Amino acid sequence: MEILAFVVGVALMVVGLAVSIALHELGHLWPAKKFGVRVGQYMIGFGPTLWSRRRGETQYGFKAIPLGGYISMAGMYPPSPALQQAQAAGGRAGRAAGGFFATMVQDARVANDETMQGEEDTRVFYRLPIHKRIIVMLGGPLMNFLFAVVLFTVLFSAIGLQTATTTVARLSECVPATTSTSTTSECTASDPTAPAAAAGIEPGDTIVSIDGEPVADFTEATAIIRSSPGEQLRFVIDRDGEQHTVQVTPATVETTVTAADGSTTTEEVGFVGIGPTVEYVKQPIWAGPEAAVQQVGAVAGIIWQLPAKVWNTAADLVTGEPRDPNGPLSIVGAGRLSGEVAAADAPVLNRVAGFLSLLASLNIALFVFNLIPLLPLDGGHIAVALWEGIKRVWAKVFRRPPPKPVDATKLVPLTFIVVIALIVMGAVLVLADIFNPVTLG
Incomplete structure (x- = not known):
């Protein structure tokens, strides 16, 4: 089942990529046609053509390798000097001699010339x-x-957006020695009871304010708690639609703080033992x-x-x-x-x-x-x-x-x-x- 889900995820990304490419090329196609440029092809992918259909002067289709796409616009560049001279003489442009890069330039010019219907063609990109x-x-x-x-x-x-809310999901039973052991150590009989549990806070309660300061999410509540070790705080909680006030004194625990340069220090912060409910909050x-x-x-x-x-x-x-x-x-x-x-x-x-x-x-x-x-x-x-x-x-x-x-x-x-x-x-x-x-x- 997991392998099937993985394959479905990959397939969805391929489809999403194809849609992204199609929209990208549509972003070129629509204004080009709006401005009168002749567009020969609108293709999603590269390589052999899997399917195509011509509508008007444009051929629309899909190719085998879905790693890009393109539209073929007439006259991306001005006509080459060879074409201009050949047309003036009533003949066809020949190939220029030269090295590798000179040949590449010539080939690019020939390919560009083939998209135009003569030097006076007005439906070309370069004339816009x-x-x-x-x-x-x-x-x-x-x-x-x-x-x-x-x-x-x-x-x-x-x-x-997944947000840690002020609704209590779980409570710690005791106070850990450090914040790093709050979820990894089991409580013993000698460990003090966590302040939130001792104050009577229960899972499902929603914290409305702390010491008169409204809290919108768990981050705001945590900031107040961590900055108030040993200080009694007044929690207003909502339980089943009714508000209650409880007094909670955060315990003092040690936490490790890592600076931007990678150095670490230890400081004392407040701890009450509350785990938040994580919900999708619409933005x-x-x-x-x-x-x-x-x-x-x-x-x-x-x-x-x-x-x-x-x-x-x-x-x-x-x-x-x-x-x-x-x-x-x-x-x-x-x-x-x-x-x-x-x-x-x-x-x-x-x-x-x-x-x-x-x-x-x-x-x-x-x-x-x-x-x-x-x-x-x-x-x-x-x-x-x-x-x-x-x-x-x-x-x-x-x-x-x-x-x-x-x-x-x-x-x-x-x-x-x-x-x-x-x-x-x-x-x-x-x-x-x-x-x-x-x-x-």
Whole structure:
């Protein structure tokens, strides 16, 4: 049964990834068509085509490897000089001689030229105004961000956030020597009775206030208790709809505090012996968007250190050291975590919440990653459009002729290097997720 649940969790992540990719490409497709660009293909996945259907001028379909997707827009770049010269002469463009990278540039230009219906074709991407090009390329990542906002909103506002409430779930029978032994040691006859039990507090009671200060959750109650060892506190509790006041004096116990530099100190804190009830508490509707924005910042902090973090992951893979749980994952790692969430010994609602959180975080990662200003990523195309816009503004300010459209095919060698780097980093992460995975534990 556990294996079946694991497989279902992995399958759900594959479906969730496919939906995320479909939405990403839809974010490109819709504005491109809206602005009149001719779109030849809308595909989910890479490799051999499993299914496709043509509607109008666009072929829609699914491919065998669900690790990405693409839309094929006409004229991503201006026509090559060879095509312009050939059309002027009434012939066809030939192939240019040169080395490896020169051949790559030529191949990119030929592939781009084949999407256009001549130099005067108006339904091409490169002829769009700068702001429309940016909208088209930004649409994909933005769809991932909006999908994450929806998922986080469902998670926080429809399901709720697991919160330790002020309702008492259990009581300690005695006072431990330290906070670290409060749940691991059995009471003896010589141990003093825990203050909460001695005061008559019972499981099911809800703490309303402590010493006149209302407490909304267990964290607030704990802060007051821990800061008041040996001081009598007035607890107002709700029991079966009626409020009662009890006097509780927290016992003094020792606890170990770890500083940011790793050093530890011992201090005395208050202890009353209350265990909270953990419940799903629904959050305000804006909690989802706030969580998405916070995740963007966290993921951005990982992305800009990606090469170093992948290097550390590779080192951990070789040495067998535990991986950084906050480091990057591959799709294999995300699928594995999804399977573990589905197979966990926990209520169904907890597992659903875990899956939604994982899928939302994946979409935030897709949003941030695709904004990296390097081709072939969306951020690279946005950077090209912005550069062309800067050149146009410069020419206008200094009353010079309008510059020619930026020929991004010249960046193909750099794009090739970026692609190789992404493949290598992806391979390292896949191997790490297989042989040295991050687990729920």
